[in-house]
Amino acid sequence: MEQQFINCGYKIVENTKEADIYVINTCTVTNMAERKSRQMLRRVKELNKNSILVVCGCYAQVASKELEKIPEIDIILGTNEKNNIVKIVEEYINNKEKVERISDVSTQCEFIDFGDVTYTEKNRAVIKVQDGCNMFCTYCIIPYARGRIRSRKIESVVSEIEKIAKSGIKEVVITGIHVASYGKDFDAEGKKIRLIDLLEAINKIDGIERIRLGSLEPTLIDKEFVERLSKLEKICDHFHLSLQSGCDSVLKRMNRKYTTKQYKQATDLLRDYYPNVSFTTDVIVGFPGETNEEFEETYNFLNDVDFYRMHIFKYSQRKGTPAEKMPKQIDGNIKEQRSNRLIELSNENENKHNNSYIGKTVNVLFEEFDNGFFKGHTKNYIMVNVPGTKEQENLFVNNILSVLVEENREDTRELEGKILK
Ligand code: SF4
Structure with a gap:
C-alpha cells in the first residue's frame, strides 16, 4: 500500500507525525490485536483532526460493523481492497462520502498480486507468495479474515526476486498465511505445482545467496520434499515448524492435521539431511480443557524435539471461532505458570545450543x-x-x-x- 501511494506521488511520513491521510492496516488474530488497532486509530486522528482516516485489513474484514460505530473513520476497506487503496482515497477526496468496501473473501480464488512491493527488513526481503488458509484450526480467525488459499504465480515471484537480487539484496524470506499449501489452488487449472517447485525456481536466481522459509506445517515435510530441498544450496537450515501443542488430544481439539509422531518424524528427517539445523516453533498453552497431564505431555515432547527457540502464547478466546465456545476454559494463573515453564525451557535450550558454537x-x-x-x-x-x-x-x-x-x-x-x- 505504501508503494502504491509512493507511485502516485504521495510522501510517506512516520506514523507519529502529522499527516493528511492515515492508513491503519489492522490485525485481528487476537482480541488484543483488535484493541490495539482501535487505540491506534483514535491516536492518529488526534494528530490531525482534518485528516482522512482509512482502516483496512483483517479486523476491518471481520468486524466492519464495530468499526462503523467509530465516527472518526472515513474509509473502511477489507483485505481484498488494499490494492485499490489510492483510487478509493481519491474518490473520497472528491466526494467526501464515507466509504465501506468489504468483499466476500470466501469466494476470492485468485492471489491479488500487488506487483513489486517488497518489504525489506535490513538486508532481507520478505516475499509473500500465498494468501488465505483452508485449515480452520479451532482457535484461529484467519480463514474467515483471509479466505481460501490463493497462490502467487511462480513467474511473478521469480520476476520480483530477480529485481531484488539486482538491487544487491542477498537473502529472501518466503512467507504467506499457510505456505505449506502453496500451489494447491492451481490443481483446479490442471497444474501440479507445489512449494518445492517454487523454491527450485528461486534457487536458480543469480545474486540471491540465502532462501529462508517462513512458518511451515510439518505435514509438508516428507522424504520427497526433503530430498529435493536438500539439493538447493541456498535454503537456510532453519525451519520454523508450527507445533501449537505437543499432546495429541489437544492437537485434535485444535483441529491440527498432524500427530506428535508425524511432527517428530518431520524433524528427524530434516536432521538427517541438515546436520546443523535449528528448529523454532509456536506453542499455545492453556487451550480449553488442557489438563495438567496434557500440558506435561507437551513439555516432554518439546524437550524431546530439542528446539532452538520456542514462541509461547497463552491461549486467548477469539470471538467467532469454535474454541471460544469450548467448555473448560483455563484460568489465567494456570496459563501464566505453564507459559513461564515453557519460556524457561526455551531459554535453556537456546543457551545450550549457543554454547555449542563456541570455538566454531x-x-x-x-x-x-x-x-x-x-x-x-x-x-x-x-x-x-x-x-x-x-x-x-x-x-x-x-x-x-x-x-x-x-x-x-x-x-x-x-x-x-x-x-x-
Ligand atoms: S493453519 Fe490454522 S493457525 Fe494457521 S492460519 Fe490456518 S487456521 Fe490459522
Whole structure:
C-alpha cells in the first residue's frame, strides 16, 4: 500500500507525525490485536483532526460493523481492497462520502498480486507468495479474515526476486498465511505445482545467496520434499515448524492435521539431511480443557524435539471461532505458570545450543551496525556480533563473512566473535 501511494506521488511520513491521510492496516488474530488497532486509530486522528482516516485489513474484514460505530473513520476497506487503496482515497477526496468496501473473501480464488512491493527488513526481503488458509484450526480467525488459499504465480515471484537480487539484496524470506499449501489452488487449472517447485525456481536466481522459509506445517515435510530441498544450496537450515501443542488430544481439539509422531518424524528427517539445523516453533498453552497431564505431555515432547527457540502464547478466546465456545476454559494463573515453564525451557535450550558454537567458525550475513558491533545471522538463524567501527560498514553490511565464535552473551542470547582473516 505504501508503494502504491509512493507511485502516485504521495510522501510517506512516520506514523507519529502529522499527516493528511492515515492508513491503519489492522490485525485481528487476537482480541488484543483488535484493541490495539482501535487505540491506534483514535491516536492518529488526534494528530490531525482534518485528516482522512482509512482502516483496512483483517479486523476491518471481520468486524466492519464495530468499526462503523467509530465516527472518526472515513474509509473502511477489507483485505481484498488494499490494492485499490489510492483510487478509493481519491474518490473520497472528491466526494467526501464515507466509504465501506468489504468483499466476500470466501469466494476470492485468485492471489491479488500487488506487483513489486517488497518489504525489506535490513538486508532481507520478505516475499509473500500465498494468501488465505483452508485449515480452520479451532482457535484461529484467519480463514474467515483471509479466505481460501490463493497462490502467487511462480513467474511473478521469480520476476520480483530477480529485481531484488539486482538491487544487491542477498537473502529472501518466503512467507504467506499457510505456505505449506502453496500451489494447491492451481490443481483446479490442471497444474501440479507445489512449494518445492517454487523454491527450485528461486534457487536458480543469480545474486540471491540465502532462501529462508517462513512458518511451515510439518505435514509438508516428507522424504520427497526433503530430498529435493536438500539439493538447493541456498535454503537456510532453519525451519520454523508450527507445533501449537505437543499432546495429541489437544492437537485434535485444535483441529491440527498432524500427530506428535508425524511432527517428530518431520524433524528427524530434516536432521538427517541438515546436520546443523535449528528448529523454532509456536506453542499455545492453556487451550480449553488442557489438563495438567496434557500440558506435561507437551513439555516432554518439546524437550524431546530439542528446539532452538520456542514462541509461547497463552491461549486467548477469539470471538467467532469454535474454541471460544469450548467448555473448560483455563484460568489465567494456570496459563501464566505453564507459559513461564515453557519460556524457561526455551531459554535453556537456546543457551545450550549457543554454547555449542563456541570455538566454531560460522558464516554470517551482516545486516547492520549497532552500538559498536556489526550484527548478522548465520544460515540457521543465530545472531552473531562482531566488534567494529562505523567506517567499516562497507566491509561488513550485506556481506557474508566467516566468524570465529568466542562467546555466548547469556543476557541477550546472541553470539560474539571475530572475523577470520
Ligand atoms: S493453519 Fe490454522 S493457525 Fe494457521 S492460519 Fe490456518 S487456521 Fe490459522
